[in-house]
Structures are given as C-alpha cells and as structure tokens.
Amino acid sequence: MAQAHFDALLTASYVQTFPPGLELIRQGDPADFLHIVLDGSVELFGQWADRECTMAVVQPVSTFILAACIRDAPYLMGARTLERTRIMLIPASDVRAMFRRDGEFALAVIDELAASYRSVVRSAKSMKLRNSRERVASYLLRQSSLAEGVASYTLPVEKRLLASYLGMTPENLSRTLRTLEGDGVKVIGARVIITDRARLTALARPDRLIDGPDPVATSAGVGLPPSRDGGG
Template structure:
C-alpha cells in the first residue's frame, strides 16, 4: 500500500473521464494537486460503509467490488473497472458511505479529497454539470437494478447480465466473467448454487459454460428471456 506520484499519462487517463472532461484546466490542476495515487493489493478494503466520506475514489487500474453487509450476510452491489469513480453521492452530501468497497485484484486508486470536489463543484459550472450527469446516471443504474431485482427471476437477471456484458460476434455471444462466480451470484441476488443451476438451465438456449467463459450461439433466445424491462434498458 504505497503512495505514488501521479504520472502524466495517469492524469491524462483521469482527465478523459466524462466527469472531468469539461472541467477548467486550473480547477483540474487544483484537484490533482490535492489528490494522491495509491497502490493496493487484492482484497484490500478501501471503504467501509458507515464511515464518513472523505475521498472521491477513481479506479485507474485493477478492479473494485462494491458491497454491503448486515448481520452475517453480504451482498455485492456492483463491480468497477478503470476508469470510473465511485461513491460520488456520499462525497457530495458529506454523509457516511452506504456501501463498502474492496479491491478484487492489485489496483491503483486515485483519491481526491471530498472537500476539494465540493469546492470545485461550487466554482466550476461545467464541472457541476458533469457531476450531476454522472450522479444521475448512477441513480438510474441503481433504479434499473432495483427493478430487475423485484420483477425478474434469477434466470432472467442472468440472461440480461450476459447480454449487457458479453461481446457479440455475429450470432454468437461471448461473455468472460472476470471474477469468482460466487460474486456474480451475489450481484444477481442469488446463491452460488442457484447460479450454477441457472447456467445449466440455459443449456436449452445453446449456452455453453467453460470455466469463466460463457458462449451462446443464439443470443436472440437469450434476449427473449431477458426481454423484460427491455424498454428501459436504453441507457
């Protein structure tokens, strides 16, 4: 867990984020001077829910899992890959985090002090616009997740996830799961065992599972399964 200086190309990467695309050069510079880049090993707890939100985190490299736990249970709320920010909402309202975050692999995380974000937000209208758009999209993501959870079956959620995340090669859909299947199950709101059985059930739809690589020769069949909520999936 070491603090490192920001490299020029890292800064360029961060700058390319929609969140920072329209910020003025001087304000961006102010943020970057206040920020620091840190390297974390896998399985590091970055954020603990209930703690005060002191930093906006930007994942520059690696992978992060957002999760929450109550009494023994733990549920995965989302996965983050470079380059994206997380926990923007808590930072803006100066409240505690509602979710925890951990690295799933060795990662480099840029941490920007919450106060700096709030300061620039107040002074840079263009940045304010980007912040609100980012936040609104996140809001919409969670609404979609909630609807999915309440209205779709586990099998349908799986099919929808595959379509959303897989890459299409003609009629063939190929999905690579970049983490343990148990985490995918938790994200989809089911047990490992149920996920496994769901994959088995999708054999009818020409779905083949080889480890973490899933292929489907008739993606339209999957799409019919997940058709639910289709109208709202326009991002």
C-alpha cells in the first residue's frame, strides 16, 4: 500500500504491552480496534452459558478480529493474552476508511480474510469429521511437520488449552496421549517424541484440506501455533 496511507494508519494506532492472562476483548463488545499481535500470543475463545472453549491461538505477526472491525459488528470471540504480549491497535474506523481509499490495502484485507475463513473451515472439518483421538494424533503430527518434520519438539501451549482447542477435556487429552504411546508417539510433560512416524500417520490420516498448509499462504496466523516463535 501507499507509504503515506501506511503512515496515516500508524499515526492513528498505538502499540501497547499487556501482562499474561489479561482479557483484551470481551465477546459481544463493539469492534473498536483491529488488533495485531507483534510479540507474544493471544487466545481467542468462545463463551456460552457458563461454558468456554478455545477457538484459536494467534501468534506474531498476525491480526485478529478483522472481520468484526470490517462489519462494525460485535466481537464473536473473546481474547486474552497467554503471556506478556505486545499488540498494535488500529481504530476500526480507520481500517474501514483505509481500505476504501487504498486499493492495495483492500487486497491485503481480502487475502487475510480469505485465509482466516479457510482456517476456520479446516478447524470445523476437523471437529466434525474426526474423533478426539484422531484430532490429537493429527495435531501432534502437524506440529512436527511445521517444525520441518523433527521427531521431537515441545508443545507450544499448555495441555489444558490444547484440550479445549481440540474440543475435549484435559483429562481425556491426558488419557489419549497415554494410549497413543502404542501408536508411535510419546509425550513426556510438554516434550513430544515421535517414535514411529509411519504408524502415527496411519492413525492420524493427515489431510491437506484439513491440516494444511494452504498453497500460497501469506500469513494465516490463526490456529494453534507452529512453534513458540513462529511467524505463521
């Protein structure tokens, strides 16, 4: 986009650092600011009737709640920091004004939205088509692929959160991980060791249309993170 327009956005926006566990956004609130994670990580979650579930974890550098800002509609998800996190906030009205003025910016918005949409669809497919054991297995395998196929890595998030993201209870995740030891993967604490990739793959049946990656991916950045310091 035009440098002048970019500068204008920067001027209107500001950057702030938040402590861990801080609620940045309450679901249902009007979309005041587009948020961009510069550093750290943010959990997006849904709430309903005293229940809560993790929808995604946003890693740098990535926007979140873009769609709400664009439609000037209430946030569908809440957001809280998972660690000390630096975030840039751009007034939603400036975002809406800017993609009317700057064609390049509009294109970037389109691409980001399309990527986000596909990301949620993938996640929804995984939830509806796989059982929890298969979801865990494919998650573990995917994390390995994202780290260039290493056989060992550490989980990027707490198991409690991972369980919620995968649509299961922490207890069930714990048990599932134990039973997966017979299927090619061992998890000790946050350490994952793939002992038999072929076997784990046979069980997980990873699918490009669920587990990605998207061919021309620009910077999806929504979903559980590839690694602690991942770009998306």
